[in-house]
Amino acid sequence: MRCLVTGGLGFIGQNVVKTLIKRGHEVIVIDNFEMGKKESVPENVELINYDINNWLGMDGKLDYIFHFAGPCSVIQFNKDPVKCVKTTLSGFSNVLWLARSKKATLIYPSSGTVYGGLNGTEFGSINPPNLYAICKKACESMAIHASDIRSIGFRIFAGYGPGEEHKGDIASAVTIFMNNLAKNEQPVIWGDGTQTRDFVYIDDIVETFMKVMDMEGKLPPVVNIGSGKSYSFNDILSLLNKYMGKDIKPTYVPKPVSYVERTEANLMLYKMIFKMQPRDIEQGLKDYLRHMNLYKES
Numbered sequence: 001m002r003c004l005v006t007g008g009l010g011f012i013g014q015n016v017v018k019t020l021i022k023r024g025h026e027v028i029v030i031d032n033f034e035m036g037k038k039e040s041v042p043e044n045v046e047l048i049n050y051d052i053n054n055w056l057g058m059d060g061k062l063d064y065i066f067h068f069a070g071p072c073s074v075i076q077f078n079k080d081p082v083k084c085v086k087t088t089l090s091g092f093s094n095v096l097w098l099a100r101s102k103k104a105t106l107i108y109p110s111s112g113t114v115y116g117g118l119n120g121t122e123f124g125s126i127n128p129p130n131l132y133a134i135c136k137k138a139c140e141s142m143a144i145h146a147s148d149i150r151s152i153g154f155r156i157f158a159g160y161g162p163g164e165e166h167k168g169d170i171a172s173a174v175t176i177f178m179n180n181l182a183k184n185e186q187p188v189i190w191g192d193g194t195q196t197r198d199f200v201y202i203d204d205i206v207e208t209f210m211k212v213m214d215m216e217g218k219l220p221p222v223v224n225i226g227s228g229k230s231y232s233f234n235d236i237l238s239l240l241n242k243y244m245g246k247d248i249k250p251t252y253v254p255k256p257v258s259y260v261e262r263t264e265a266n267l268m269l270y271k272m273i274f275k276m277q278p279r280d281i282e283q284g285l286k287d288y289l290r291h292m293n294l295y296k297e298s
Contacts, residue, residue, distance in 0.1 A: 001213065002026045002061055004104075006052055006095065007068035008045075009036025011163045011171075012109065012156075015206050016066050017041055023210070028058075030069065036166050052091035062102040064213060067095045068109060073170040077132040088135040089142075096146050105150045106143065107209055110222060111136045112157035112198065117260045122155070122222050122269050129258055144221045152212060152219040154205075157226035157265045160284070161202030162291045174199060174285065177237050181246045182294055191255040193234035198226035198264045201287065204278035211274050220273065226265025227278045239282065243289050245296035 003020050007013040008029030014036065020027050021042050028046045041047050050056075052069040070091050071077060071084040092108070099106040114137045116127030128134045143151045160172035167175070180187040205225055212219065234250075241247055271277065279287070289295035 001063040002028075003064045003066065004028045004030065004058070004062050004098075005066045005068065006030045006091075007070065008047070009033065009038065009040055010068050010072070011167060012159065012202065012205060013066070013068040014040040015161075015163050015202050016068070016209060017045060019206050019210060021045065030056075032069070040163070052094060053087055054094070056094040056098045058098065058102070062098070062104040065095060065099050065102075065104050065106045066108075066209065067092070067106060069095075071132070072109075074113070074130050074132045075170045077130065077135075081131055085131065085135055089138060092139045092142060096142060096149060096151075099149050099151065100146065105212070105219075106152075107212055108139065108143070108151065108153050110140050110153040110155045112155050112224065112226060112263050112265060113260065114140075114155060115263070117262050119264045119266055121266050122220070122224060129260055140222055150219060151221075153222045154208070155222055155224045155265075156205060157198040157200050157224070157263055159200055159202055159205055161288050163202060172199070173197065173233055174236055174240075174288070177233075177240050178244070178289070178292070178294065181240055181244050181248055182292075184246075184248065186248060187237055187250045189233050189237070189250045189252050190259065192252060193237070193250065194232050195255075195259070196230040196232045196235075196262045196264070198228070198230050199236070199281050199284065200226045200265070200278050201284035203287070204276070204284075208270075208274055208276065211276070220269065223270050223273065224265040224267060225270065225278070226263075226267065227280055227284075228265055228267040229280060230262060230264035231281050236281070236285075239285055240289075243285055243296065244294055
């Protein structure tokens with residue numbers, strides 16, 4: 001297959017690119033080089049420096065478009081809401097147009113934050129709590145109304161794993177805490193650490209995308225991806241300390257306004273379609289730490 005990956009230098013994008021190459025597909029990457037490193041993309045991949053806000057035209061056929069270009073966190077939206085809204089919505093509109101013109105299947109990330117803390121299903125109520133979630137829901141609506149385009153959006157919960165190194169303060173809590181402990185620094189936790197998130201490992205996210213390429217016919221408009229279990233930030237830090245052979249306590253600071261206290265993915269539709277159970281947090285943390293050479297065997 002000939003595949004386009006927008007935002008291919010980013011966390012999810014670079015992992016998708018590497019997996020597509022391993023599976024023998026032809027890959028083109030578009031990225032504006034604001035985040036990530038060129039070295040994360042294999043040498044045999046065509047890499048184009050491009051702003052997704054501009055009209056997107058390409059020569060030749062495209063079978064699949066994986067769209068990851070754009071802001072990926074509430075923090076980015078808070079820092080520059082005008083830019084983030086424009087990039088999210090206009091970029092997605094351009095990608096939709098390209099998918100239509102090429103008759104390509106579009107795979108794109110939405111976010112579990114659209115539920116606003118509800119343990120919701122894909123066909124139930126949502127409550128987007130911030131501008132980031134509102135924009136993600138808007139992209140879903142745009143794709144659904146473009147009924148002539150074969151597409152699927154994934155409401156990804158708290159993704160983590162290798163490839164997050166460049167994200168800094170917008171990385172997952174797992175990666176931020178892990179980096180703190182590796183430097184023997186105290187992690188900073190908002191509130192009292194009892195807030196919970198459904199953490200899902202990057203390999204499970206990418207494997208799900210690959211399964212879409214084996215599917216025929218109409219796709220569901222949106223599907224949740226998570227582990228199906230929710231863990232507190234205190235739990236995550238405790239496990240990281242255990243697996244890294246550390247005993248470092250956090251610093252607690254006040255939470256921001258409109259903070260989401262809990263996320264947990266309902267995986268009923270996911271399991272029915274993909275016949276998968278993403279790994280639990282303990283296995284995911286061990287896999288991640290082994291990859292980073294930070295796991296201390298007990």
